[in-house]
Amino acid sequence: MTSPGAATAPAKRGRGEKSSATIYDIAKLAGVNPSTVSRALSKPGRVSAKTQKIIEDAAAELNYQVNPFARALPTGRTQTIGLIVADITNPTFFDIIRGAETTGSARDYTLVLAESAESPETEVTAARRLLSTVDGLILASPRMDDDHIRALAADKPVAVINREIRGVPCVVPDVNKGISEAVRSLAANGHEKLAYVAGPKQSWMTARRWEGVKAACEWSKLDAVRLESSKPTVDGGRQVARDVLDSGATAVITYNDLLAIGLMQELQAGGMRVPDQISIVGFDDIFGADFTTPALTTVRSPLGECGTRAVTILLDMLQGHDAPDEAVRVETELVVRGSSGRLLA
Amino acid sequence: MTSPGAATAPAKRGRGEKSSATIYDIAKLAGVNPSTVSRALSKPGRVSAKTQKIIEDAAAELNYQVNPFARALPTGRTQTIGLIVADITNPTFFDIIRGAETTGSARDYTLVLAESAESPETEVTAARRLLSTVDGLILASPRMDDDHIRALAADKPVAVINREIRGVPCVVPDVNKGISEAVRSLAANGHEKLAYVAGPKQSWMTARRWEGVKAACEWSKLDAVRLESSKPTVDGGRQVARDVLDSGATAVITYNDLLAIGLMQELQAGGMRVPDQISIVGFDDIFGADFTTPALTTVRSPLGECGTRAVTILLDMLQGHDAPDEAVRVETELVVRGSSGRLLA
DNA sequence: CAATATTTGGCAACCGGTTGACAAGAGGGG
DNA sequence: CCCCTCTTGTCAACCGGTTGCCAAATATTG
Structure with missing residues (x-):
């Protein structure tokens, strides 16, 4: 408003008319130096309680908000x-x-x-x-x-x-607990051969999960076989159904829930009954994992x-x-x- | 590096050692004024092609990146x-x-x-x-x-x-096309009474959708009744199942897919067959809408x-x-x- | 009450760009 | 060949905070 040259600067700045208040405005209103305002507003006990109050009131009156960029520039924060x-x-x-x-x-x-x-x-x-x-x-x-x-x-x-x-x-989610629970539960339900449907090769996690599955299967005396998927999606799950059937496994643990869901859909479409003929366990417990019929058993990563x-x-x-x-x-x-x-x- | 006082500033700045290059560094390297660098890098044809090239090379060599905050401060962008x-x-x-x-x-x-x-x-x-x-x-x-x-x-x-x-x-998604398709399809499939399960009262959309449903039902000579849900979630859908049954409707359109999914789960749990005894149509086509059995018919908003x-x-x-x-x-x-x-x- | 220790506030430089005003240099016309 | 215009680079102010340093004010202490 009082800024000189406002007339010559034809509405160029993007910030609406009323540029918000600065510490200089506050300083003027409170009758102190801008740096004092800055300190009052950021450093804890650097200014006296009295001045602090005056400044805070002034700030409130002008409804001041720090300019994050101005602050970021010298501090980096x-x-x-x-x-x-x-x-x-x-x-x-x-x-x-x-x-x-x-x-x-x-x-x-x-x-x-x-x-x-x-x-x-x-x-x-x-x-x-x-x-x-x-x-x-x-x-x-x-x-x-x-x-x-x-x-x-x-x-x-x-x-x-x-x-x-x-x-x-x-x-990192520690997969071992979840996996061993899953494998133990499958073993207890009469399964003897288990397939792991892997995820993308670059994924660090797919390796960890396969290791976990292998170890748990050894412990529980299950046969474990690893199958590859083309992509870790519902579609990828559908595509791997053939391999799963061919593998002869009666239980499957997949790299993630999407694969599990796609796999289940495809198997059911082919007439398989889940879980009577084949058990499927996913990974992650994503949104929607319980929308399926039957709802998906899964190793939840928090x-x-x-x-x-x-x-x-x-x-x-x-x-x-x-x-x-x-x-x-x-x-x-x-x-x-x-x-x-x-x-x- | 050449900055004086560097010795007195003891590693205070949070940005790693090698603070990135500034336009001043470029200016020095290119032998021009910082403002020329600024212009070369932002304004299109403000500097000569020759200088432009020199500056761009220098910038590349120093692997310069603008500091967004420094830019934002004066410009607001x-x-x-x-x-x-x-x-x-x-x-x-x-x-x-x-x-x-x-x-x-x-x-x-x-x-x-x-x-x-x-x-x-x-x-x-x-x-x-x-x-x-x-x-x-x-x-x-x-x-x-x-x-x-x-x-x-x-x-x-x-x-x-x-x-x-x-x-x-x-x-704004224009709901009318989707809704009239839905209602027409339901009418064509022998339904005569339809229930709309509404969403939160503050939602602008729930009103639009109800209006659309009402209008389409009039046009198709269907009976339309509006039911309220407690919340627009799967749980809310479960809770409204009782009301849906009581309403006598054989087709339901819900405010969103979550309601539809919850409703379908509850109805199926109670022994209803979907869609033989009751048809359910959701709204939005969210992720997971096709995970259900049967997969959810829904009005897709893009x-x-x-x-x-x-x-x-x-x-x-x-x-x-x-x-x-x-x-x-x-x-x-x-x-x-x-x-x-x-x-x- | 004087001397010293401690607060507290002010000054000014700085962060790294942008931009209006201006002057030097280049190019063109009479 | 001179004057005028257009281009191109420079200067300096500015955006809005932060902070080191210093001096004034105040508190503490012998």
């Missing part, structure tokens, strides 16, 4: 955290996103979202771009290689979900908790705490629904 | 758009988020996500907070009242999805497209285009799956 997911389409990530958003905004951090479309290159680009504008970065099921991730982590706090990388804070934990680690690091030097493990558990059960020979 | 959804839990929004993210990042905009947890107050707060840091804001199914939204829109470009507000650019369109409108406005003065309507269509069909008396 932005109050945002970035989250990169491999594929926004994939419901697995929904819970992670939700957990991260909720936890972040509870501590006054805003979530910035990007996706890599499953491409390592896109992922690196997106990560680089984000990294410069956020205080910390979360990579959920990253597709880029370890060294890239370490390079990012050298720059700013980074937390990784669903993958374990030495030297970088990680949050993905929302992964998001929450990752954010917490990040924010702690930002406050100067050390990163946990071991990967944080969250428990998985078997959720028994209708798709697994006694084998009726 | 941030290259980000905000998206506020009522509930991250709700799969309806997944597609919107995906559409918005994809479209935005294709045009070099980053998506900033916030949720309102279905609370109008939280929503207003989140919107205010976001508005100051983004170039434009998308409100998906906003819960706040019209005036609040208009106030936001007065400040910066705002686009609304799933609600129509005069004077604010909106993207939610991904809504996200895309909203972003497009916003970015166009940012480039100085006018906002469309009419709400943008996207088509809905009936997706026939197994849950609707001929009534077997």
Whole structure:
């Protein structure tokens, strides 16, 4: 309003007429120096209680809000955290996103979202771009290689979900508990041969899960066979049905729920009865896993908790705490629904 | 490096050692003035081709990246758009988020996500907070009242999805086509009485859908009755099953797919056969709608497209285009799956 | 009550770009 | 050959906070 030259600047600035109040406005109103205002509003006990009050009142009156960019410029702090997911389409990530958003905004951090479309290159680009504008970065099921991730982590706090990388804070579901529950339950129900339908080769997790299945089967004296899927989707599940039947397995554990659902649909379409003739166990307990008939038995990974934990680690690091030097493990558990059960020979 | 006083500033800055290159570094390397660098890198033909080249090479060599905050400070442009959804839990929004993210990042905009947890107050707060840091804001199914939204829109470009507000650019699925297809199909299959299970009272959409159903039923000479649900979730669907049975309707259209799924589960649990005894049609075609048995017939709203369109409108406005003065309507269509069909008396 | 320790507030530089005003240099016309 | 116009680069102010350093004000202490 009082700004000179306002007449010569023809509505160029994008911020509406009433640019919001600055610390200079407050300073004028409160009769102090701008720097004092800045201190009153950020540093805790740096100014006297009296001045503090005056300034706060003035700020309230002008209904002041800090300009995040002005603050970010000299300090580098932005109050945002970035989250990169491999594929926004994939419901697995929904819970992670939700957990991260909720936890972040509870501590006054805003979530910035990007996706890599499953491409390592896109992922690196997106990560680089984000990294410069956020205080910390979360990579959920990253597709880029370890060294890239370490390079990012050298720059700013980074937390990784669903993958374990030495030297970088990680949050990883510990699949063993859930898997051994699943395998034990299948063994108890009379199954003797089990197939594992694997996921994408680049996925760190698919290897961990297969190891877990193999180990548990050995323990329970089950036969374990590994089958490959073309892609970790419902469609991929449909396509692998033939192989499953050919394998002679009567129980199947899949890399994820989508595969399980597709597989179940295809098998049922072919006249198989689930779980009477074949038991199916998925992974993750995604949204919709209980929509099927029978509802899907699955090893639940607490993905929302992964998001929450990752954010917490990040924010702690930002406050100067050390990163946990071991990967944080969250428990998985078997959720028994209708798709697994006694084998009726 | 050459900066004086570097010794006195003891590693305070949070940005790793090698703070990235600035236009000043480029200027030095290229032997020109920083402002020339700035112009070369942003304004199109403001500098000579020769200087342009020199500067670009220098920038490449230093592997320069603009500091978004430094740019945002004087210009107000941030290259980000905000998206506020009522509930991250709700799969309806997944597609919107995906559409918005994809479209935005294709045009070099980053998506900033916030949720309102279905609370109008939280929503207003989140919107205010976001508005100051983004170039434009998308409100998906906003819960706040019209005036609040208009106030936001007065400040910066705002686009609304799933609600129509005069004077604010909106993207709204036009439910009529999908609904009339649904009702006509039900009528053709021998149904004479239809129930509409409504959603939350504050939802603008639930009213539109009920109007559409009523009108289509009149046209097709069907009896239409409206039932209320406690909440628009699977659970809410289960709870309304009793009312549906009592109503005597043989066909049901629900406010959304979650209600439809819950309703179908409950009815089937009670021994009803779908669709032989009762047909069920949902709304939105969310992820998982085809996981059920039978798969859910539903009126698809192209939610991904809504996200895309909203972003497009916003970015166009940012480039100085006018906002469309009419709400943008996207088509809905009936997706026939197994849950609707001929009534077997 | 003077001398010293501690608060508290002000000054000014800085973060890294953008942009209006201007001057030097290049090119064109009479 | 001179004057005028157009291009191109430079200067300097500015966006809105933060923070090191210093001095004034106040509190503490002998």
